[in-house]
Amino acid sequence: MPSPDHPVPDRADGVVRFLLDGEVHSVRDVDPNTTVLEYLREHLRKTGTKEGCAEGDCGACTVVVGELEGEGVRLRAINSCIQFLPTLDGKELFTVESLRGRDGSLHPVQRALVDCHGSQCGFCTPGFVMSLFALYKTEAAPSRRRIHDVLAGNLCRCTGYRPIVDAACKMYEYGAADGGDWLRRPCAGGAPGGEADPEETARTDRLRGIRRRGALTYSGPAPGGGRRTFFAPRDLSELAALRQSHPDAFLLAGGTDVGLWVTKGHRELDAVIYLGNVAELRRLAVTPSHIEVGAGVTVTDAQDVIGRHYPDMGEMYRRFASPPIRNAATLGGNVANGSPIGDSMPGLIALGSTLVLRRGEETRELPLDEFYLAYQKTALEPGELVERVRIPLADPASRFGMYKVSKRFDQDISAVCGAYRIRLGEDGRARDVRICYGGMAAIPKRASGCERELEGRPWSEATLAGALAALDRDYTPIRDMRASADYRRLVARNLLRKFFFETSGFAGETRVIDHGGAADG
Numbered sequence: 001m002p003s004p005d006h007p008v009p010d011r012a013d014g015v016v017r018f019l020l021d022g023e024v025h026s027v028r029d030v031d032p033n034t035t036v037l038e039y040l041r042e043h044l045r046k047t048g049t050k051e052g053c054a055e056g057d058c059g060a061c062t063v064v065v066g067e068l069e070g071e072g073v074r075l076r077a078i079n080s081c082i083q084f085l086p087t088l089d090g091k092e093l094f095t096v097e098s099l100r101g102r103d104g105s106l107h108p109v110q111r112a113l114v115d116c117h118g119s120q121c122g123f124c125t126p127g128f129v130m131s132l133f134a135l136y137k138t139e140a141a142p143s144r145r146r147i148h149d150v151l152a153g154n155l156c157r158c159t160g161y162r163p164i165v166d167a168a169c170k171m172y173e174y175g176a177a178d179g180g181d182w183l184r185r186p187c188a189g190g191a192p193g194g195e196a197d198p199e200e201t202a203r204t205d206r207l208r209g210i211r212r213r214g215a216l217t218y219s220g221p222a223p224g225g226g227r228r229t230f231f232a233p234r235d236l237s238e239l240a241a242l243r244q245s246h247p248d249a250f251l252l253a254g255g256t257d258v259g260l261w262v263t264k265g266h267r268e269l270d271a272v273i274y275l276g277n278v279a280e281l282r283r284l285a286v287t288p289s290h291i292e293v294g295a296g297v298t299v300t301d302a303q304d305v306i307g308r309h310y311p312d313m314g315e316m317y318r319r320f321a322s323p324p325i326r327n328a329a330t331l332g333g334n335v336a337n338g339s340p341i342g343d344s345m346p347g348l349i350a351l352g353s354t355l356v357l358r359r360g361e362e363t364r365e366l367p368l369d370e371f372y373l374a375y376q377k378t379a380l381e382p383g384e385l386v387e388r389v390r391i392p393l394a395d396p397a398s399r400f401g402m403y404k405v406s407k408r409f410d411q412d413i414s415a416v417c418g419a420y421r422i423r424l425g426e427d428g429r430a431r432d433v434r435i436c437y438g439g440m441a442a443i444p445k446r447a448s449g450c451e452r453e454l455e456g457r458p459w460s461e462a463t464l465a466g467a468l469a470a471l472d473r474d475y476t477p478i479r480d481m482r483a484s485a486d487y488r489r490l491v492a493r494n495l496l497r498k499f500f501f502e503t504s505g506f507a508g509e510t511r512v513i514d515h516g517g518a519a520d521g
């Protein structure tokens with residue numbers, strides 16, 4: 001058994017090691033494109049974890065991953081169907097089978113679900129159990145709203161959510177009464193200075209024992225012959241060297257886009273460079289002028305900090321995919337993927353954010369609104385990657401608003417997302433106007449005509465009328481399964497109106513329903 005004093009010989013040994021049910025599990029010679037779900041079901045025959053959609057949407061495949069962070073271990077629910085197996089290296093994996101008591105008894109989460117009649121089909125249930133297990137171990141007294149948010153990525157189409165949410169409230173009662181092993185003890189609420197839990201300390205030590213100091217280079221057979229390689233550097237200099245020696249390798253961050261290339265697009269990734277362990281990319285800092293978000297910071301972590309400074313963006317991130325997706329997805333991946341309906345970009349562009357791009361030892365800074373050149377084409381040069389996103393802090397005279405409109409409240413990508421930033425001078429005029437929409441063009445794009453129309457003018461309904469007309473001219477909206485072009489145009493107008501009413505003192509007093517048609521400027 002490895003320990004902190006006798007770590008597993010690591011370096012370039014080409015073996016993926018993670019903890020499964022408390023034991024070190026080693027993987028050799030398995031295709032690196034294998035997902036965690038495939039591995040569990042088809043290699044280990046652990047079939048408790050289910051496959052519903054294989055694209056991160058339904059939550060049937062939810063598992064929990066533990067990772068060393070600071071002095072302890074952080075647990076997060078993720079979707080195993082789009083997570084590649086080698087990303088588990090150095091982590092701990094919990095599946096629904098892990099929760100079974102030594103005497104075969106149910107876990108408090110499972111008992112609560114049974115007692116509250118929270119399961120009918122049973123197929124979606126392991127996913128619910130695992131999302132609730134992550135909650136049970138990390139939060140002491142979640143509100144019903146919080147429970148709804150936590151379950152946003154788990155779909156149930158038969159019992160309805162009420163009994164499941166009831167179970168989430170009740171699960172803590174059993175844990176407190178039972179005591180039992182560490183898995184069964186609910187989160188204590190993080191009382192500072194409390195006694196360390198010996199079982200938890202032992203688990204943390206086991207994880208330290210498999211922590212790798214250098215890069216992982218793992219290779220495994222491709223189904224059609226040949227071999228594939230998965231590189232996981234730990235710092236920027238290792239990453240830069242790998243980028244140079246393997247210019248054709250795909251960059252992988254959270255895999256919530258890339259995973260679907262494989263599970264849905266059937267693409268074959270012969271060489272992958274995983275960014276998830278690169279320490280510098282995971283840094284998140286607030287300086288006197290900026291929020292500096294490393295490209296490898298997850299959306300969950302970025303959401304907390306950005307939301308503190310820009311509550312509308314925090315609210316948008318609450319509706320960005322689901323918690324398991326946000327726990328894996330990174331801000332850098334969202335920006336680099338460059339989808340015209342990606343949710344971070346409108347807000348980041350309206351705020352005047354910049355990107356720090358890196359190639360080898362060289363870096364350059366580029367305004368985010370200059371990064372997108374055409375549909376899925378960015379200004380990234382060969383060998384370059386996004387190192388971090390720099391978001392200016394708000395100045396007290398500026399107003400910022402951001403709104404996401406999608407068919408479903410949770411777990412849905414935007415039809416339209418609008419973001420607005422103005423500075424209101426003492427003379428009541430709008431200055432430094434920046435407006436950006438997602439879902440309105442082939443790229444996240446500023447409404448430059450509308451901005452010009454507003455710049456320096458009184459922030460009034462008369463000015464707004466001209467701005468709305470200009471907005472119509474700024475875009476030829478896209479049309480797809482999410483929304484028609486007319487719908488998008490109408491929503492874009494009404495979101496600008498909403499921002500105007502919220503920032504001009506009219507909020508709550510005026511309701512405007514625009515049924516579209518000709519520009520009413």
Ligand SMILES: Cc1cc2nc3c(=O)[nH]c(=O)nc-3n(C[C@H](O)[C@H](O)[C@H](O)COP(=O)(O)OP(=O)(O)OC[C@H]3O[C@@H](n4cnc5c(N)ncnc54)[C@H](O)[C@@H]3O)c2cc1C
Nearest residue numbers: 056253254255256257258321330332333334336342343386
């Ligand atoms: C079910 C589901 C729901 C979703 N909902 C939303 C949503 O509501 N809103 C939304 O905006 N998106 C959504 N997405 C899309 C996705 O989650 C985001 O785009 C996410 O931020 C991608 O980040 P990632 O770390 O997973 O990127 P990955 O999938 O790892 O990578 C995405 C792309 O970026 C490149 N890349 C990653 N990091 C870097 C870097 N540092 N430098 C250069 N290139 C890099 C990769 O090579 C790849 O081309 C959803 C996806 C799923 C599966």
Ligand code: FES
Nearest residue numbers: 052053054059081
């Ligand atoms: S199988 Fe549906 S989210 Fe993974």
Ligand code: FES
Nearest residue numbers: 120121156157158
């Ligand atoms: S219990 Fe499975 S869909 Fe509702």
